[in-house]
Amino acid sequence: MANAYDHVRYPSLVQEGLHPAAISVFACLHDLPFVPASDCRVLEIGCGEGANLMSIAATSPRSKLVGFDLAETAIANGRARAAAAKLANVEFSVMDILKAPDSLGEFDYIIAHGVYAWVPAPVREALMRLIGRALSRQGLALISYNAMPGCRVRQIVRDILLDCLAGTVEIKSRLAAAREWLEFLAANWSASDPLQHAMREEANYLLLRPPEVLFHDEMGDTYEPQFVSDVAAHAKRYGLQYICDAQPARGCEALIPSAERQVLRERTGEDWVQFEQQYDYATLLPYRETLLCKDSGIIDRTMAWTRVRRLHAHGEFIPVDEAESGKFEFRTRGDGRASTSEASIATLLGHIGAAKPQSIPLANEIDGRKLAETVLRMFRTGALSLQSEPFQFTLTPSEYPMASALARIQAARGETAITTLRHTTVNISDTTTRHFVTLLDGTRTRNDLALEMMRFTALPETTIVGKLKDNLNSLAQMALLAA
Ligand SMILES: C[S@@+](CC[C@H](N)C(=O)[O-])C[C@H]1O[C@@H](n2cnc3c(N)ncnc32)[C@H](O)[C@@H]1O
Structure with a gap:
């Protein structure tokens, strides 16, 4: 090896x-x-x-x-x-x-x-x-x-760790010792000295990462x-x-x-x-x-609003009823808020929000520079995502529902981070839902699924049948069901 x-x-x-x-x-x-x-x-x-x-x-x-x-x-x-x-x-x-x-x-x-x-x-x-x-x-x-x-401070942390751990070869001990050193140093560096403060922040940041990432990223043979x-x-x-x-x-x-x-x-x-x-x-x-x-010459870095029309937008925009008068307000990703007094912007955000988890083509939405710039500003802050094409998945589960094959094998292996058909992951931590995902291979009717889930959970038929539709819809909303 x-x-x-x-x-x-x-x-x-x-x-x-x-x-x-x-x-x-x-x-x-x-x-x-x-x-x-x-x-x-x-x-x-x-x-x-x-x-x-x-x-x-x-x-x-x-x-x-x-x-x-x-x-x-x-x-x-x-x-x-x-x-x-x-x-x-x-x-x-x-x-x-x-x-x-x-x-x-x-x-x-x-x-x-x-x-x-x-x-x-x-x-x-x-x-x-x-x-x-x-x-x-x-x-x-x-x-x-x-x-x-920007990573100069991280290099100092690396230099210290590599020196302190020079005699520790065994992997588990090395990972544990790295943590101990980071905790020790972070506790000792003073917040009032600017360099020590920066080092402290860096050590605390590195402590939040999985130990294997620290092992390779900052403690590997090369970090340049x-x-x-x-x-x-x-x-x-x-x-x-x-x-x-x-x-x-x-x-x-x-x-x-x-x-x-x-x-x-x-x-x-x-x-x-x-x-x-x-x-x-x-x-x-x-x-x-x-x-x-x-390399084919000059890159055009001017803003041409028509280019934004070629893209598709995805995001969470839930209208807030109690918005200030004359304002349109939306709840956005990660508990954020977006508000505008422009009806055209509110209409656009409303359309994007209503389509979630699908994206919408901006060709039908953007009619000028102002809306295009708004989209780019929201893209820049992470309030919405842009893509050059829509992702293919369904929001209406068929009679023979099918989850993506990748999601099914992840669920079957007991993994909790499941890959969606939007190129993201969702966390499915309960074993019942994961088992349900493994069954969605496009060969089972809803009746078959209900029977299998009754066997798996030992719950009565009425409970299972009552939940089936909701569970399918919720997996569809996670972009896990193939079109
Ligand atoms: C930090 S990991 C990143 C892995 C992956 N791209 C990701 O983001 O999860 C760096 C990867 O580069 C690989 N690597 C290092 N040197 C390489 C080389 N000379 N040829 C091919 N792969 C190499 C390592 O084996 C390792 O999987």
Whole structure:
């Protein structure tokens, strides 16, 4: 076994922004060509167990997906799971970035999440070379990494941990000792000294993360956070061009400039990469998702409201009855509130909210710049999500209801984080609901389901039949039922 990831399992997660339908939003907003998410080729480099890639496979059955990783155990797990879920459009292989052959072919989306800053320089070089070589003409590549100088403090914590744990080799002891040291140091660093305060905050943040993540991310062999301008320059050497950051909070900055960054914009002029770099100096941003395309000249970073009309919006907007007079108010995601005095904005938010969990096409909703900018502002704050295509799932369970095969095998394995057909996860912690999900393979009628659930729960028929419809509807609302 060549790799630390074979010894300590790294949690494999679905990342909402790492789906072609989400990545391509930024291409659309910058008027760049992109391949439709529902029929594309995706490569994930260092995919781990492939949770993200499998979710893309389940939501884009016509797309062809390839993932590789150096860790044999992670790839074996991914393969077993993909086979159990009968995901025929995803292929996993054990491979070293250094040895990726030309025969891998071309891809319309390339994702390297959590790899670039955690591999030695020659592997980083090979990674960028691979992207330069394998990205299709209309392709988009997303590289995520810890950023400099925002992660300098985290590097100090790492230096201390590696020194304190130099003699502790056994994995469990190392994880426990790392926690103890972080707790000890956080308690000792003073809040009144600025550097110690920052270190304390960092240690407390690291303590909140799963120990395996700390083990690999900050205590692994390589931890080299990167400057965004270096990443853009690196990409350029391989014929690639910087588009923007692919996190909603930052990816629209060029299109709808925020007032607090105006001085920075004046200082950096037309040089967008310089703007991004100085933004990182000003904010000490710790994490970036750099979006790249083939270098083909100037990127149009002006706001054209018609581009927003090509997108689809999803979000939670529940009208609040007791809104102030002349105002429309909505409850939004995560207990937030949105209010407006503009009837056209209220109508748009009402439509988005009414469609949830589906998205709505903005083509029929946006008739000018004002609404388009409102959508982008809400996207930037996370109040709504944008995607270039709708996800396919049903809200009306059929006579033979069917949950996604991936969700069924996760439920059968007793996992509580279940992948939805919206490229997210939902938490299903009760065993009865998980068992119910495993039964939804499209071969059982509602009667069959009721009988099976009576056997499983030993509850009377009337109770089961009474709950069946509600349970199906609630799974449909979670985007778990296939269309
Ligand atoms: C921090 S993990 C991220 C895994 C996954 N992308 C995710 O976000 O969950 C880094 C991954 O890169 C893989 N890796 C490291 N060096 C590699 C190399 N030279 N070739 C291929 N994969 C590599 C590791 O095995 C590990 O699975």
